[in-house]
Amino acid sequence: MDPVREQILAMTRRHFFGKSAAGIGTAALASLLTPELLADKIDQQESFGLLKKLHVPPKAKRVIWLFMADGPSQLDMFDYKPKLEEFYNKDLPEEIRNGQRITTMTSGQSRFPCAPSLFKFAQHGQHGAWVSELMPEMAKVVDDICIIKSMNTEAINHDPAITYIQTGSQIPGRPSMGAWLSYGIGSANQDLPAYIVLTSRIASGSQTQALFSRLWGSGFLPTKHQGVALRSTGDPVLYLSNPPGVDGASRRRMLDALGQLNQAKHDEVGDPEIVSRIAQYEMAFRMQTSVPDLVDISSEEQHVLDMYGPEVKTPGSYAFNCLLARRLAERGVRFTQVFLRGWDHHGNLPNQIPQLCKAMDQPSAALIKDLKQRGMLDDTLVVWGGEFGRTVYSQGTLTKENYGRDHHPRNFAMWMAGGGIKPGLVYGETDEFSYNVTENPVHIHDLNATILHQLGIEHERLTYRFQGRDFRLTDVHGKVVNDILT
Numbered sequence: 001m002d003p004v005r006e007q008i009l010a011m012t013r014r015h016f017f018g019k020s021a022a023g024i025g026t027a028a029l030a031s032l033l034t035p036e037l038l039a040d041k042i043d044q045q046e047s048f049g050l051l052k053k054l055h056v057p058p059k060a061k062r063v064i065w066l067f068m069a070d071g072p073s074q075l076d077m078f079d080y081k082p083k084l085e086e087f088y089n090k091d092l093p094e095e096i097r098n099g100q101r102i103t104t105m106t107s108g109q110s111r112f113p114c115a116p117s118l119f120k121f122a123q124h125g126q127h128g129a130w131v132s133e134l135m136p137e138m139a140k141v142v143d144d145i146c147i148i149k150s151m152n153t154e155a156i157n158h159d160p161a162i163t164y165i166q167t168g169s170q171i172p173g174r175p176s177m178g179a180w181l182s183y184g185i186g187s188a189n190q191d192l193p194a195y196i197v198l199t200s201r202i203a204s205g206s207q208t209q210a211l212f213s214r215l216w217g218s219g220f221l222p223t224k225h226q227g228v229a230l231r232s233t234g235d236p237v238l239y240l241s242n243p244p245g246v247d248g249a250s251r252r253r254m255l256d257a258l259g260q261l262n263q264a265k266h267d268e269v270g271d272p273e274i275v276s277r278i279a280q281y282e283m284a285f286r287m288q289t290s291v292p293d294l295v296d297i298s299s300e301e302q303h304v305l306d307m308y309g310p311e312v313k314t315p316g317s318y319a320f321n322c323l324l325a326r327r328l329a330e331r332g333v334r335f336t337q338v339f340l341r342g343w344d345h346h347g348n349l350p351n352q353i354p355q356l357c358k359a360m361d362q363p364s365a366a367l368i369k370d371l372k373q374r375g376m377l378d379d380t381l382v383v384w385g386g387e388f389g390r391t392v393y394s395q396g397t398l399t400k401e402n403y404g405r406d407h408h409p410r411n412f413a414m415w416m417a418g419g420g421i422k423p424g425l426v427y428g429e430t431d432e433f434s435y436n437v438t439e440n441p442v443h444i445h446d447l448n449a450t451i452l453h454q455l456g457i458e459h460e461r462l463t464y465r466f467q468g469r470d471f472r473l474t475d476v477h478g479k480v481v482n483d484i485l486t
Contacts, residue, residue: 047456048186049194054456059420059486060381061188063181063451064325065337066364069162070208070344073390073405074413076117076353079149079434080130084116084392087433092393096435103156105346105395106406112393114433115403118350127424134357137365143424144368144377145384145417146484150428150437153388153409153444158209158344161387161409165444166215168473175219175464177448178335180473182225183218184462185455188332191290195227196328198321198338201314203355206342216337220466222272227337230324232316236291294327307369309362322363326370329380343386346395347404368417381419381454383447388412392433411437414447419454420486427484445478453480 047054075081092112106112120133125142138145155161160170167174175183178195187194197216202208216227230236259278266274297305297313300323311317318340325336342356364384371377389412390405411430417423429439449459452473459478463470 047184048188049182049184050186051184051457051462054185055458055461056453056456058454058456059379060418060454061379062329062333063335063381063383063419063455064329064367065177065335066322066325066360066367066382066384067337067339068343068360068384068386069211069339069341070158071161071386071388071390071407071412072343072356073117073345073349073353074149074411075390075392075405075434076119076349077132077134077357078130078147078413078415079411079430080121080132081116081392081432081434082121083432084114084434087114088116089113089398092433092435096431096433100410101156102391103407106391106393109395112391113398114392115394115398115405118401118403125424127426129424129426132357134354135361137362141365141368141417144372145382145415145423146421146425146427147413147415148427148442148447148484149411149413149430150439150441151385151389151412151414151444151447152437152441153412155388156407156409158387158407159212161407162209162215165387165447167219168445168448168475172212172214173219174471175221175225175473176216176227177451177473178216178227178337179218179221179225180452180462181335181455183221183464184457185334187334189290192294192328192331192333193228194334195225196333196336197227197229198324198336199229199232199316200318200321200338200340200359201232201316203342203359206352206356207344207346208341209344211339211341220471221464222275227335230291230295232320236295290331294331295324297323297327304370307362307366309366311359312363318359319363319366322367323370326367326374326376329371329376330374345390345405348402349390349404350402371418377418379419381421381451382417383414383451384416385414386412389434392435408435410435416484421454422484422486425484427481440483442481443477445474446481449474449478450481450484454485 090113092114121130122133123129124131124139129142129147131139131142153161153164155164155170163172164170166176182194195216199211213229216229218226262274262278305312308319308323312319312323314320321338325338328336340360345352368377368382371380388407388409391408395404395406411434427440428437428442430436431438452459452462459472459474463472
């Protein structure tokens with residue numbers, strides 16, 4: 001067959017539209033350069049992304065996820081077990097464990113001695129929520145949050161577990177939640193990405209696991225939906241500043257010429273990733289103005305800075321990142337994720353967890369108060385928690401002053417606030433060993449389904465076809481936890 005004729009017959013629908021005068025690349029570039037030409041008026045029922053209309057009325061416009069990577073101990077923070085004192089140094093009853101899987105780090109132990117928390121708990125708020133002495137500031141805002149004590153997952157090791165809660169699968173390669181939101185409902189700010197990641201400085205002496213960029217990746221979605229990680233030193237984003245001798249006008253001319261070259265290539269091959277490349281270059285250009293203003297906190301009032309604590313002026317600190325998260329929320333960023341690592345307390349927990357809680361407590365509570373006083377908490381969904389919890393039994397030697405805790409996926413604690421979540425609620429219950437859920441279990445798929453629902457998305461209807469299958473964030477599982485919704 002004539003090679004030319006063969007190429008014509010093999011032309012795909014995508015190539016056809018790519019070569020047409022109104023190709024998707026041209027439309028995409030035009031919408032980036034002059035978005036007002038293609039944008040309709042947006043109300044709260046409409047979307048900036050793939051979804052032209054939201055599935056349900058949204059209660060939240062944005063999400064801030066305070067991710068406590070490495071698995072904070074629910075037993076020492078939110079899940080008060082006073083009867084556990086009677087079981088000090090006694091082996092966990094077999095009927096409680098019931099042959100459940102444990103990690104290789106403790107599977108070789110001859111004993112599984114119960115380790116009650118060394119920290120005191122007290123009731124706070126109108127409903128008497130139990131909170132550890134490690135979190136005095138969070139104790140003051142319990143009436144604004146919903147504590148979920150019955151979270152659970154199947155993953156028992158860090159990387160599969162954090163990948164699971166971020167992407168809905170223990171196997172790497174799927175899009176993260178922020179990428180799904182960027183794809184589905186986009187960003188309300190054309191000068192900032194829909195999905196931004198802030199990684200907080202690691203506390204000295206902390207035991208922590210690596211954070212891989214695939215945790216905020218786009219998987220099989222177009223790469224423009226992946227999270228953008230801001231750095232704490234130098235340029236917040238690499239190569240954001242113009243090099244010496246290049247001014248803004250020169251950069252604009254360069255991008256225009258580059259856009260034309262990319263458009264020509266798209267017309268030739270029809271690769272949708274070229275459209276993503278055009279979008280990313282344009283976003284980077286706009287971020288040259290928006291990001292420096294974002295990270296400059298000099299205009300913040302002193303009482304606000306004081307509220308976040310003494311480290312708020314230190315870029316890369318958790319306090320600075322919590323304040324930055326509020327500033328991103330103000331600017332319409334759809335999904336902000338603030339990572340705080342170091343909760344992997346396999347040993348020496350009583351000496352290590354206080355310093356992490358000290359770094360976490362005041363800024364987290366300040367974020368709730370700051371959003372509330374600005375009238376933003378109602379439509380900002382704040383989520384706090386890690387990938388799993390910790391065991392009631394001690395890893396290693398147990399003493400009256402010291403213990404460690406292994407990974408525990410059967411139950412752990414998280415909290416949510418704002419965005420249509422019932423405030424002042426403690427939801428779910430565990431047995432007296434904080435080992436099994438006894439009431440109102442919430443799987444991580446349920447959590448993700450609920451977050452999407454609050455943003456106006458039915459989790460079963462936001463899908464992407466890849467390799468012949470329709471994928472979604474919650475895989476084939478998940479149900480909205482209506483009990484915690486206003």
